[in-house]
Structures are given as C-alpha cells and as structure tokens.
Amino acid sequence: MFKTVNSRIAIASALAAVVLAACGAPAATQAPAAKQKAPAAEQKASAEPIIIGVSGPLTGQNARYGEQWKKGFDLALEEINGAGGVDGRKIEYVFEDSQSDPKQSVVVAQKFVADPRIIVEIGDFSSGASMAASKIYERGGLVQFGMTNSHPDFTKGGGEYTWSNSSTQSQLAPALAELAVATVGLKKPAVLYLNTDWGKTTYQLFEEKAKSLGAEIVANEAYLPEEKDFKSALTRVRDANPDGLILISYQADGALIVQQLEGAGLKLPIVGASSLQSPDFLKLGGKAAEGVLLRAQFLPSDPQPRIKNFVDKYKAKYNETPDFFATHAYDTIKLLKEEIKIGGATREGVKTALAQLKDVPSVIYGKVTFDKETRRVSDPTFVNLVVKNGEFVAWEGK
Amino acid sequence: MDPTLRTFIDQTINGLAIGNVYALTAVGLALIFGVANLINFAHGSVYMIGAYVGWVCVTWLGWPLPASFAAVAVVCGALGVALERFGLQGLHRKARIAPLLATIGISFALDQATQLLFTANPQSFPNPLPAERIALGGVSIGAIDVLIAVVGVSTAGILFGFLRFTQLGWALRATAQDRDAAQQMGVDVEGVNRATFGIAGVLGGLAGALVGLYFATVYPTMSFQAGIKGFAANLLGGLGNVPGSIVGGVVLGLVESYGVAAFGATYRNLFAFAILIGVLVVRPAGLFSRRRTLPPEPMTGTFVPNSRPVRVPRAVVIGGIAVALCFPVLVSDPYLLQILTNAWLLAMVALSLTLVTGTAGQSSLGQAGFMAIGAYASALLSLRAGLPFEIALIAGSLIAAVLGTLLVLPAFRLRAHYVAIATLGIGEMVNQVIANWDGLTNGVLGLTNIPPPSLFGIEMVTPRATYWYSLALLLLAALLQLRLLRSHLGRTWRAIREDDVAAQSAGVGLNRYKALAFAVSAGMAGMAGAFSGHMYSYINHETFASSTSILALTMAILGGMGNMVGAVVGAVLLTALPEVFRGLVDYRYLVYGVVLLLLVRFRPQGLLGTV
C-alpha cells in the first residue's frame, strides 16, 4: 500500500517545480484576449499594439458582468482598430480573471504594473476587489479606471491614479428622488435597496433628498445580493401602506422584486435606479416589469445618432440590446482612445490626459468631462424611461 | 381580516413554499448520508443543473411542464449515478475526508462547465402557468405556490411509496440501516449506492427546476446557497433522517420567513445559521433523534487517514526557507512576488486550520470568519485608535483568538461533520454581523484607507517588502506552532484527534484542549486576515468569504492533515495552480476542480501524509 518515501517526495517536488515554472511563464506567453479582424493592409507590421489591462470577473459569482464588459470592449475595439487604431497602432486588451476577489485582484494588479506594455487598467468589478488593488496601481504609476465603482471613496483610494466614469450616488440618488417625489408625486414611498456599498449609499442620499422634497419614507428594506425570495420583505412593505416603491436594485434582483409584488398583494407605481436598465431586467421581469419608471442615463431606443449607431452595431454583432455594463465598457474604451490621442500611449500620458479631456462623446453621458478634484464625470445627465411593451421608452410624464 | 393575522398567514405561506424547496434538497442529502455516510458537497451543483435542464426544455424546446420535469428527473438522476460512478467509487473505503473533498472538486467542475455552456448571465425562465391567483379570504395563492406544494407533496409521497413498496426502496432502507445484513440478503450494496445517488440527483434536480420556475431565473452560481441551505435543513432533521429532513426544510423556511418579517431581509442568513447552531447545541443529532448514543468508535482510520508522513529532511525544509527568503533577490517580478505573498498569507490560514483540524481533529470551516475578525479588529484599532501597525496586528489576532474561541464554544460537544457545519455557520454569521453592524464596522461600505503594513514606523509597501513581511510572519507562526506541536500540548491534541474516548480515559479534558486549539488557530488566521486587510487598504464583509475557509481546508487536506510542511506546500500549490491555468481563462476553475479530484483519488491522505 505504501510507496517508497522517495517516490512520494519525487512526485511532490515535481509538482511544485511544474507549478513554479509555469507561474513564471504566463506573463510572457499570454496572448491578448481580443481578436481583431482588421484588414491586413491597414496594419503596420512594425507597430506594437497598445495594451489595456482589464481586471474583472470571468468566473465565479459575478462572471456575467465580466462577460458583458467583454462584449462592449470588443465592439469598441473593432471600430477603433478597423479605422486604423491610434497613430497606426492597434489597441488590444488583456483580460485577467479576478473572480472579483481581492486575493486575486491584487495579484492581477501586480502583474499589470509589472508589464510595461500596459498603459492603463480597467476594473475591478466589486469595491472589495477594486479598492484592495488601488494602492498597488498608485504605487506602480498605472491609472486604475473604474467603470462600476460607485463606492464614495473609490477615487480616493489610489490618489490621482484612480479615475472612474461611473456616476456616483451623489449624482444619481438626488435625481432619482426628484423623479419619484417631485415628478411622480409619491409622498409616502417605500424603498428596497441592495445591501452593498452602492445600494446603501444611494439609499442614504435618496432619503436625504426625498425628505427635503417633502416625502416621508414609510418603509426601507435592505436585502443581500444573493437574496431571491422577496416575499417576506414585500409583505413587510405592504403593511407599511406606501404609495409607491423605489427600487435601488440590480437587474436580476430588481426583476425578481417586481415579479413577486403581485404575490404580496402590492400594486404600486415603481421607480427604479438606472442600474435596472438592462435587457435582462426586461427578460427576467417579463410582464411584471411593465410600467416601471427609471431614472436612467441613456435610452437604447433613443433616436439620437450617438445612441442609435451604437445600439444598431451592438445588435448586429450580438443579436441583443446592450445593457448598462456593456455600454459602459464600450464608452470606456472610446474614452481611453481619446486619452491616448492626447497624452500618448504611456502611463503618465494617460494620467495627465484624463484631466485634460473635454466633452468626449459618450453613449451614456453624451459628453464626458472629468472633475479634476473627484476624478469622476462632472454633471452627468439623466433621462426618464418607462417599460412599455417589453421595451424601455422615453417617459414624457403622466 | 385582521392585518396582523393576514401578514402572519402570508409569511407562513412564503415560508412553506421556500421550506418545501429546502426539504427537497435536504432529502437527497439525507439519502446519500444514510446510505453512503457522506456529505455531498456537489448536491448544490446537481440542483443548479436541474434548473438549467428545466429551463432548456421549457424555453428552448418548448416542452410542456410535465415533460420538462420528467427530463430534469432523467438527466439529474443520470448525473447522480455518474457522480458516484466516476467521482466517488472506491473512495468510500478510504478515509471519510477523501470523498468529501472529491465532491468539492466535482462541484467546482460542474459549476464551471455549466457557466461555459450557458454563460454566467442569469437566464429568464418564464413561468408558463396561468398568472391568476386564488383568493382565500384576505390572502391569495399563486399557481406557482400550488405547483411547488403539489410537486413537494407528491415527490414526498412518491419517495415514501418507493421506499415502502418497491424492492429497490427496501434495499435502500436496508442498506442504510445495516449494510452487512443487507448484503447477506443478497443486496448489491454498490448498486444501491449508485441508485441512491441517482434518486438524490432526481430530487435535487427537481428542487432546482422548481426554484428556477419560482423565481423565473436560472444562473450557474445558484448552487452554493442551495447546498448550504440543504445542509442546514438536513442537519436540523438529523443527518441521514429522511422524514426529519423534510420537517427540517419546512422549519428552516418558516423560521427564515418569520425572521425576515420581524427584522428585515438582511438578517435571513443570520437567522438560518443561528437556528442551526442553536439546534446543534441543544440536540446535536437533529430535532428528531431518538437514539441515545454511546461514544462511537474512534475516528482513527475513518476520518483522518492513517499514513506514514513523508519525512521531509530538515535540510530540504531549511533549503526551502532559504530559497523563499532569497527569492525576491533573484526575481523581481512583482506578479510572482504577490502570488507568493498571497501564498504565505494563505499558508498561515492553512497552518491554523491544520492545527485545529489536522492536529486536534476539530474540522473547521470557519477560518474566514476568524480572518475577518482579525482584519476588522486590527483595521479599526489603527484607524480609530491610531495604534501602530505592529500593535494593531497583534491585538487583532488576540481579539480573533478570544472572540473566535467564544463563538465556537457551543460547538465543542459536537463531532466530526457537525463541527464542520457549525463552524461554517459561525463563519457566515461573522460576515453577516459585520454587514449589519453599521456603528462599529461601517456596514457594507467597509473600511477604507487602512494604513499599510509598517515596521517601526517605516511603511512596507513594495512587493518585496510585503513579501518578506508576510514570509516572516508565516515563519514566526510556523515556529510557534512547531514548538506547540513538539510539546506535550501537541501530543495531547493529536491524541484527542485519534481517539477522544481513549484520551479521556488518560485524564485529558476535551473542552480545554479544543478551546486552546481554536484559540491558537483563530489567532493565527486572524493575523493573516489582519495583514491582508492592511495590505489591501480596504475591507468589507465580502473580503473574507466562506470560500476562503473551504480553500484553506482544501490546502490542509491536500498537504496532509496536521502536516505543517504539507499545509505550506498545499497553500503554494493551490494559490499557484489557478495562476498557472490563467492561460485557460474561462476553463481554469474547471481544470482546477478536475485536478483536485484526481489528487484526492490518487493520494487521499494528502501529498505529505498525516502527522
């Protein structure tokens, strides 16, 4: 039954050797994940591509967000590289899976920092994973560009190397309150919010603004990200007799809530945060999503050319309507391209160029300019949407 | 109708519906535990696959519900059988920890395979049932509630009939009661084993399909929560007790529902685990145990494998340490340094676990909770009290030691599997409390701007500095642990692990040594957590998730129980493997799961063997 001791040591040490050897390898051998189909004629043989690092979830609990990002990236790069790239250099990205786990995002951060080809980093997805890596990016002099990081302290974590084009709650929440209280006229709303840094901050800012507008929040229910059964919480909401429901939710949980409303005996006007704006919310919410109002940042069916062009191209490529995350990813790549044009394809260049950007076209915001103090988008615009016949359409008031 | 009464009835219906689903999951686990004496960590994955099969049938193929459910039953039944045949067969003769680990590997592989096939996006599973609701007085019931009730009750009925009136059902019950006697009746117990996994697969798959339909969504990660809740329900009713599991599921559903009604939805899991631990403490064998149990046979050769540990020559260990110390001089790649820094920190956790689980025999799945306590204590002390890093780190690990031990105290009367589940529950509770205790922990917003590790006021922030700092802490911890293991204390702990009854007869009081083991272990895990927190500069309630506990257990088992060198080797391997497989991108956790499974198959006692 027992092998000799020597053979076992041999196995163990062989394994260890393989692992360590392989550890050293991937940095050198890993090919960029993006596959470009630019015509050969347009390529300059000598030009090295410009590389963007992406740290995000491709496996694990949040893998679906990483998948959406990829779609947005690929579409944007197809356009940019199809048009010859920047100064004749193609842009590519390296997507490293972090599972949105801080243990792995710091490893990825070190990997990117150490890879001189990488001039800017995008991600990570969750606050825990992103902010654990911020200091590493700051020390490495590599800009960390967050797309989903609305945590109020995110852009403080890595000093002037941390930027984000995610609108903050301080912008979104008051806008949401204005829609719900001032426009729709809810005086006694109930709020359901996701118990994460995002949901909680949004709720607190919403409450502040709603009160100042004269509304009283009769019930507030926080719920965990993995929650699927809202019936008990909704029964509590029902007992508070609200005149409307505010959803500070993501797509899947928001859809579950609207579906379970009827079961809880609730029929109320619903006003949701922009995060609900996704084909998934429509798909998962089905009929129950009809009539939900959103304070959102863009409307896919908006006839404005900047939006229509994007949505059409996206639909042609993926046969689905883009969601908030894919659109953000698309926007971000386009934005970074502008930076590179101004500041050059270096890390320092990216940092300085971000502050100089002015009115960069964006699908979501229309035009983006960064606030140099907060390193976030200044004055983002919002639109009101309503779900009608399974689609988001502009809401023109009652 | 009186609104309070109406609320109560509504919450009861909610609880019954979700409890029904818990019960279906728990029954499968109970059958498997009864027949194969195994906690099946892959059961949640079977449940998830059931949901996907149902979704494919209804939305892609357009099949009616009954046909779809039949397909779910067939596919998941076959999956259960395959799981036993390819993943576990032959392992049940090995130490019990081996098949447990094998099921963890299988669940990794299944979850990842599903994600590759259907993407990670949640898929819409529209409910084909009529939307009308049946009004009963002031409350109303939807068609889906009725469906769940019908499927739940009829499945329980069919299962009852199967167990009572069919030959295979008898064989199954007979095998669960007395394997040897069943064999003497001519029962092919291996076949019964397979059949049990098949039936459990059917039940788990149906539960998954029902939940998919109930919430109109299916997604690959639905497996973990389902598995945990299934265990909880099963444990409430008593491992291996089928009717008990049904009641346990319903009780859990109701308790959660009433708990949410009283305190809010964020307390759902806190409630579930609190009730679980409560029941474990009061009635360790479940709510319905009848048996007054005398001390069972020793765990020797059953849970912890017997093995001759590989004697790693001292020169190799010292050489290894020397190489580790010199590594940053030779290699400057911060990526590699960060991987190894992570490996050293996880090695500390693996060491802490191999002490309490490997050496003292108290299987812990709560190390992440201890890490979180240490991290928050240290971060808060340096943020709010302005303590220097070194002091905060030590204080943090001491607080983790004391709090951790106090939390585990009620679980001291439990044994083997039960300790594992109780500590898993405790770990989850720690994170839930952190998320809900805004005043102290800043709630879900987490703690930002935690000062980086420093030494005598000098910040240690470069990859090399953190590498050496964490390695030094690891070596210090290892040295302390080695000293403990070489003292009478190590001997006493190992004696308790091997045979607590015999140890007692030599005069050893068990609680004292369990407490000491948990204190040292929690302190060490707390230190690793504290260092990580300062290194990350930001922590929240999700930073130290339960998956870290399972990872640490995997490392300890892989290295060999109680084997310190093994724990470090396991930590380095399991930290490095996913990095090695980075080139595989989406496939890496699939490969990781398969590698884990293979390692268990060929070296169930761990790479370096039990000490």
Next chain:
Amino acid sequence: MSSREIGASNDALLQLSELDTFYGPSQVHFGMSLHVRRGEIVCLLGGNASGKSTTMKVILGLVKPRTGEIHFDGHDLRPLSTPQIVRLGIGSVPEARRIFGAMTVRENLLMGAYTRRDRAAVAEDYERVLEIFPRLRERLQQRGGVLSGGEQQMLAMARALMGRPRMICMDEPTMGLSPLFVDKVLDLIQTINAQGITVLMVEQSANLALQIADRGYVLQNGCIVVEGDARDLLLSSDIQEAYLGGQEYVI
C-alpha cells in the same frame, strides 16, 4: 480440494480448507478446515472469540481469507461477492440477528426474498413461513425494532427461509433468549432441516446445540480442536476441557 481434513467427503455441500483469516494484523483462523454434507445439521462450537463468527463471515464472503479454499456445491466462493454467494443458495441468520429495525416485519420477510424473481412462489413461501412462525403473523405491520429478542430471532430465521436457501448459516441463534424461546428455536431449526435445508449453526451453548445436530466441531483460537458425531461429543469431556480450559493451555 484439500484432502487433509479427516472425513472430508465428496458429498460435502460446503467445504472449507486450510483457512488463514486476518482482521488487519490480527489473525483469526489458523489453517481451519471443516465441511458440511447435504441435509445435515452441523454445529460449530467454541468459546467467546474463538473465531466462530468469522467463519460465518468467511462463508458469506463478508471477510475474505488470506489463504485457503471455500467451495459450495462445486462453486469456488472466494472470488464471489456476498450477494453472489447468497444467490447460490446460502441464507444467513446473522449474529445478533441484525433485523432491519426501522422496517416492518413484513418488509423484513420480503427482504429475505430479495434475490428472487418468482413472485408467485415467494407469496407461497410467505404463507408457509408464517405458518411455521405464527407469532410473526400477529406482528406483520410492526417495526422490527420493537419486537422482543425472541421474536427478532424468529424473524431472522423466517427471513432467511424466504430466500429458499439450500443451506442456512446461523450465528448463535439462541443467544440472549429465555429458556422457553431457546427450546422453541431449537425445534424450529429441526423443522427447517426436515424440509431439506442444510444447517450450519454456530453456538456457544454446546449441550443445547448438540441435542439437535448431526455432527459438531469445536473451534478454539482459530483451530478446530475437536470434531465428531454429535452424540459422541455430547458424552465426551473434551468439550468442557476446550471451553473452560484444560491442564495445558497452549495447544
């Protein structure tokens, strides 16, 4: 087949030859041999821990000997699994009865017929067995675990009969029973034997077992030390010596 055992014959239904059996490092059988002829009642006697129960386990394939041979009706049993051996026609009344306590008496009985597919004949046997054991008929729907020790013993025997075995191995069928029940059980064993079923029984109560047996073996520390015709053994003092310790301890 070994020719070393005295009295080994070609009409033996069961033949054990030169068995060495181990539990881990501990040796139980030391070159043990015995045989059972068709239609016989053979009792295997011996004190506690002499290796009797292990002999039963070896025959049923629950424990495999390290060396030696086991043949039943021309079949080599060593490579066969327990269910395969049971299918060859060996029934068992295990030590401590091993009733399925959470199953009803009826279910226990039908478990005995687990290997059989001839449903009509099973139903016939079911009635027949209940005629032999009328006590069980009164308790058909009760759980096996609530029966008294004697009733459990009956159930175990009835369960073994349900498999229509050619031979039944009984491990201490009288253990822990009151005298009244002991008589009853012994009578029943004779009844079973009269129906043409060969019986190998392990017993500690030598005087009782030898009253109904044709032949007997005495096992001590894993070796057969005495064997012979039941009547001769009953009269000889060898058994008492073997049980309570003779002058010479080491054999």
Next chain:
Amino acid sequence: MAQLEIHNLTRSFDGVLAVDDVSFDVRDGETVSVIGPNGAGKTTLFNLVTGVDAPTQGRIDFDGRSLLKLAPQEYAGVGIARTFQHGRVFGNLSVMDNVLIGAYARSQAPSRGPLVELVRALVQGKAVREEERALRREAEEILALFGERLLPRREQQAFGLSYANRRRVEMARALMARPRLLLLDEPTAGMNPTETREILEFIRGLRQRGMTILLIEHKLSLVMELSDRVVVMDNGRKISEGAPHVVRNDPKVIEAYLGTKTHERERTARSAPAERGSGGDGI
C-alpha cells in the same frame, strides 16, 4: 481493605436489564476476573465501572469515594487506568507518544490554567524539559517490560504495529498513569497462543508487583491461571463468585457456558437487549 466496591449495580435499556443487581469488590493487590458467555452483560458492567455509561441503580465506590460523580477524564486522576476491548491506540502517534499520554493526569501540564499551559508549551523552560525527560525515561522503562517487542519500535506510528503490539502499547499507556487500579478489557482478544502466553506472563508480573487488577477475559484458561477470584455473570446477573477452581466446577457456571443437558432449565427468563435495529432513524 476493599479498594473498588460495587453495590447492587443495575443498568436497564428500555426496560431490559443488561446488568441486574450485581455486587462484588476488588481488594488491594488482588486480581479479580469477570467472565460469562456472550451477552452476559460484562461489557455493560465494564462501561459502568469506567464511567462511559451511568447505572440505573447502585453504587460504585473507589477508596470509599463514589465514582459515579466523576467525568470520564477524572478517573485517571483518582488512580484508575483502563484498556479497551478493541485496543484503542492513537494510530498516527508514535509508540512513545502513546505511552506518554498515559502520564497526562499526573504531569505538571494540566495543573494550572490553560493559558499557563499554553505559555509553558511555548517557552518550554527548564522545569518543563526536565519533566519531559523524566517521563520519557520512565516510558522507556515501561516499554522495556515487554522485552524487545516495543522498545525498538518506540518511534514508529502505532497504526503500523501488529495487533498484539497495539494491545501492548495500550497496556503500557495504562501503566504510565501509575494507576492503583488497572481495568483490562479482554487484553488477549485476537491474539495467538504464543502472544496470549506472553500477556499472561506480563499480567502475572504486574500481579506479583502488587498491582490491583480487574480483568474481563474470554480465554478462561488465562483467567484461571491469573485470578485470585472470579466473578461469573450470565444474563446480567452474578451467578457465581469465588476462587478459580471453585468457579470452574460450579454446575451453574458449566451450564451457563454449555447449556443444560436436560430440559429442566433453571435459568431466569430474561432477554438481553436487542442490540441492533431498535429505534433506527427511519429511512
């Protein structure tokens, strides 16, 4: 003077009497054996005496102190050591460590609080090292009692030992506690004649050195050779007690072992507890 006194000990399981009103004592320096056929209640009796199980009625006193209030781990402290029926050794521990555990109750380690113990284990000062060295010497002396059986294997893990050697390790562990009463549960079960003979000689040696022993054993020849007195049990009751040669010729004992030759049986009608199947968690 009687060291261990058992008065009217009774243990019933669901109304079935496994041990029924048993009384006997073991005096200083005496070797007393308990014998009886399978199911006689010996194991239950042993479980009661060792504190693993609690009696329904009756008293167990040791040196005039009741043992019933003690937790299982407190027995070692009052001077009672035991071995187990199936030989419970610590499989993954070395022979030496197995034996050293035996000295636990009389070592310095547990005498102060757990924190002091932890610190002492970490620091391992002079006193700690001295004690450890002394205990090791003592353990080697005890191992030497078994000749060359264990001493050369003292650093081997116990699970790899032969069965007989594991039993020897168990006995060495019990002796290491320097007990005043040694409880041996079938010390030669599963041993071959030569090994049995060795154990017999070993126990005889202990006896000669004045050890008080309570022995449960199946090999009656060994019991007859070793015991000062023999207690015979059948169906939970004590049916005979006395010197070995007296008990051997007691007709009641012969009948209990061999069964009656006639049908006039005098044994009390009583069933032993159903060992299996009662109250399984019903699948």
